[in-house]
Amino acid sequence: MSNTYIPIPMKVEKILAENPDRSLRTYDLSFVNEADGKNFHYVPGQFCEFSILGKGESPFGIASSPTEEGILKFTVSRTGSVTNEIHYLQEGDIVGVRGPLGNWYPFEKFKGKDVVIIGGGFAFTTLRSLLVFMLENREDYGKITVIYGARTPDFFIYKEELQEWDKREDLNLILTIDKPVPEWDKLCGFVPVVTKEVSPDPNSWCVICGPPAMIKFTLPVLLELNFAHDKIYTSLERRMKCGIGKCGRCGIGSKYVCIDGPVFSYEELKKIPDAF
Amino acid sequence: MVKIKKTRLKDFIDFVQQEYDVFAPTEVGKKTAFKKIDSAFEIIHDIVNTDRSPKEVFFPQSEVLFEYGKDGLKTPERKEKPIAVWGLRHCDTSSLTMLNKVFSDAHQMPDKDMFKDPYWKEKYDNSLIFNQACNTPLSTCFCHWFGRGPFDKTSSDIFVVDVDDVFLLEGISEKGKAFLAKYEKAEQATKEDEAKITELKRKAESFLAEKTDISELFEKIGKLWDEPIWEEISGKCVNCGACTFVCSTCHCFDVSDEGKKGKGKRIRLWDSCMFQLFTKEASGHNPRGISTQRVRQRFMHKYNYFMDNYGVHLCTGCGRCVQVCPVNLDVRELIKKVLDYKIS
Ligand SMILES: Cc1cc2nc3c(=O)[nH]c(=O)nc-3n(C[C@H](O)[C@H](O)[C@H](O)COP(=O)(O)OP(=O)(O)OC[C@H]3O[C@@H](n4cnc5c(N)ncnc54)[C@H](O)[C@@H]3O)c2cc1C
Ligand code: SF4
Numbered sequence: 001m002s003n004t005y006i007p008i009p010m011k012v013e014k015i016l017a018e019n020p021d022r023s024l025r026t027y028d029l030s031f032v033n034e035a036d037g038k039n040f041h042y043v044p045g046q047f048c049e050f051s052i053l054g055k056g057e058s059p060f061g062i063a064s065s066p067t068e069e070g071i072l073k074f075t076v077s078r079t080g081s082v083t084n085e086i087h088y089l090q091e092g093d094i095v096g097v098r099g100p101l102g103n104w105y106p107f108e109k110f111k112g113k114d115v116v117i118i119g120g121g122f123a124f125t126t127l128r129s130l131l132v133f134m135l136e137n138r139e140d141y142g143k144i145t146v147i148y149g150a151r152t153p154d155f156f157i158y159k160e161e162l163q164e165w166d167k168r169e170d171l172n173l174i175l176t177i178d179k180p181v182p183e184w185d186k187l188c189g190f191v192p193v194v195t196k197e198v199s200p201d202p203n204s205w206c207v208i209c210g211p212p213a214m215i216k217f218t219l220p221v222l223l224e225l226n227f228a229h230d231k232i233y234t235s236l237e238r239r240m241k242c243g244i245g246k247c248g249r250c251g252i253g254s255k256y257v258c259i260d261g262p263v264f265s266y267e268e269l270k271k272i273p274d275a276f
Numbered sequence: 277m278v279k280i281k282k283t284r285l286k287d288f289i290d291f292v293q294q295e296y297d298v299f300a301p302t303e304v305g306k307k308t309a310f311k312k313i314d315s316a317f318e319i320i321h322d323i324v325n326t327d328r329s330p331k332e333v334f335f336p337q338s339e340v341l342f343e344y345g346k347d348g349l350k351t352p353e354r355k356e357k358p359i360a361v362w363g364l365r366h367c368d369t370s371s372l373t374m375l376n377k378v379f380s381d382a383h384q385m386p387d388k389d390m391f392k393d394p395y396w397k398e399k400y401d402n403s404l405i406f407n408q409a410c411n412t413p414l415s416t417c418f419c420h421w422f423g424r425g426p427f428d429k430t431s432s433d434i435f436v437v438d439v440d441d442v443f444l445l446e447g448i449s450e451k452g453k454a455f456l457a458k459y460e461k462a463e464q465a466t467k468e469d470e471a472k473i474t475e476l477k478r479k480a481e482s483f484l485a486e487k488t489d490i491s492e493l494f495e496k497i498g499k500l501w502d503e504p505i506w507e508e509i510s511g512k513c514v515n516c517g518a519c520t521f522v523c524s525t526c527h528c529f530d531v532s533d534e535g536k537k538g539k540g541k542r543i544r545l546w547d548s549c550m551f552q553l554f555t556k557e558a559s560g561h562n563p564r565g566i567s568t569q570r571v572r573q574r575f576m577h578k579y580n581y582f583m584d585n586y587g588v589h590l591c592t593g594c595g596r597c598v599q600v601c602p603v604n605l606d607v608r609e610l611i612k613k614v615l616d617y618k619i620s
């Protein structure tokens with residue numbers, strides 16, 4: 001019997017501060033034991049429990065794509081005790097990771113279809129995973145539209161990649177910030193407003209991730225555009241401990257975010273009274 | 277069915293102990309609880325429900341998941357014998373089967389190795405469960421509401437009835453039957469002995485308070501999410517969490533590290549959905565920040581969500597929560613209120 005409570009050892013290969021105040025950092029981890037890497041099969045949308053022994057664990061979405069072999073990428077916002085400790089890590093340190101946990105974005109269903117990805121702030125992590133995965137298998141999908149908003153230009157994550165994606169012909173990348181700042185030549189305005197303006201084709205599949213307020217105000221826009229309720233997907237966050245449906249912490253209605261989610265369709269969520 | 281004289285119980289328990297560590301109702305400080313016993317003399321026979329529920333035998337209040345140090349991670353090695361539990365009442369026997377659903381699988385993804393809880397399974401899977409009939413149910417018992425009863429034999433290995441100066445034992449599972457067959461000193465029970473069980477059962481059932489029909493409970497409570505009934509019910513709850521700790525089916529836990537960076541252990545500890553911190557997130561956001569939401573969560577989990585997932589209510593009617601609540605929040609009253617509630 002396997003023991004899902006035991007973290008596997010991983011080495012911090014690379015750390016990248018994503019913004020000037022350094023509250024967001026991206027960690028590339030490699031498997032200390034080759035066999036662990038071979039057994040680690042994940043897909044976009046899944047998450048892991050990141051362990052700092054002596055401090056505890058926290059769940060983070062996997063930001064890398066399964067096509068990026070040998071590494072796992074996490075982007076961590078500094079908010080409390082475990083995330084603080086993660087921010088003290090140095091390249092070369094060993095940490096623990098449990099996973100992959102949870103379900104995933106229904107990318108199998110996206111085959112041959114148009115896809116709209118809507119993200120806000122640092123919640124772009126698993127969206128990056130999905131996007132990189134789809135771009136690696138570009139011919140499998142129709143039009144890909146990405147609407148990504150942040151408070152200020154500093155608060156986008158994966159800035160280098162955004163620049164590369166911006167140049168691609170086979171991807172419609174729309175970046176927007178909340179309020180105008182000098183030297184910003186992209187859009188200005190909140191994600192719901194921009195979504196309305198872009199008015200993506202309602203026959204597309206949509207994945208939306210971001211701060212609760214962004215989701216709350218963007219959903220009605222999508223519904224108004226006539227997106228099918230079972231084609232809108234989002235990823236939920238709740239406090240978690242076990243990650244395998246035992247500890248009872250992440251319950252919403254009769255679902256557990258850690259095993260029934262974190263990815264849910266709007267069709268599912270509208271039936272769960274405490275989901276939003 | 278065989279019988280063992282009460283004066284010879286020690287010999288039988290000694291026999292069980294050759295193969296198993298025996299846990300039985302005994303005194304722990306001022307409370308009664310299921311603890312490992314050395315000899316049959318420690319067993320308290322005349323209590324119906326122990327103060328502490330037997331879930332701690334298989335799911336201890338605090339349990340080491342692993343230790344970490346210079347040589348990496350080490351999971352605790354279980355060196356003890358398998359566990360036999362003597363003196364479980366049927367409500368408690370069935371509580372273990374409910375916890376087993378949670379810890380042995382994930383309902384949506386059965387048989388997937390990653391969802392099996394090894395700490396539970398290594399204790400529960402090879403245990404021997406003695407399920408003892410309740411001759412004198414308490415005023416707080418309501419197992420019969422759930423279609424079970426004080427003389428229910430299901431879900432156990434060996435059924436035990438306390439009759440005058442003997443214990444009658446009946447093998448229920450294959451494992452139980454095989455075990456009893458090995459104990460050669462037991463006498464065969466007579467027709468008269470068995471007849472006494474029928475009489476005891478009738479008497480025991482007469483102790484039970486009136487039964488409430490809960491066949492509509494699942495559907496009804498599921499419709500009350502937004503109704504003011506929760507404010508009314510939770511009004512007096514002080515969120516002490518006592519009900520969840522004594523509850524034989526509550527299984528929420530916390531995971532926490534004890535020790536320093538280089539050396540220490542990761543443990544799991546019982547936790548309670550009644551506590552505000554249970555769901556509080558780093559941002560300060562709390563999906564169940566107010567008491568009403570937490571009380572609703574507890575009872576929705578018991579009488580709706582668990583049924584949805586596992587086809588059974590997460591409550592055995594053991595009545596422990598009724599006994600300990602400092603403000604007399606009686607779950608039976610709550611169920612009746614829910615059933616009688618007129619949706620506005
Ligand atoms: C599926 C999932 C994916 C996530 N992905 C990311 C990500 O990619 N990047 C990122 O920065 N954050 C992510 N989070 C949020 C992240 O887990 C929390 O910010 C983090 O646990 C805070 O831990 P802390 O110990 O630093 O904070 P503390 O305030 O000290 O938290 C104490 C405990 O609260 C819990 N907790 C607090 N806030 C949250 C929260 N919002 N969600 C879940 N648990 C919480 C943790 O269990 C933690 O151990 C994700 C959460 C979930 C559930
Ligand atoms: S809710 Fe109360 S009656 Fe039901 S199993 Fe728990 S302690 Fe027993």
Ligand code: SF4
Nearest residue numbers: 513514516517519601
């Ligand atoms: S024991 Fe009573 S007061 Fe305490 S949390 Fe439970 S219902 Fe509330």
Ligand code: FES
Nearest residue numbers: 241243247248258
């Ligand atoms: S994190 Fe334990 S049940 Fe979901």
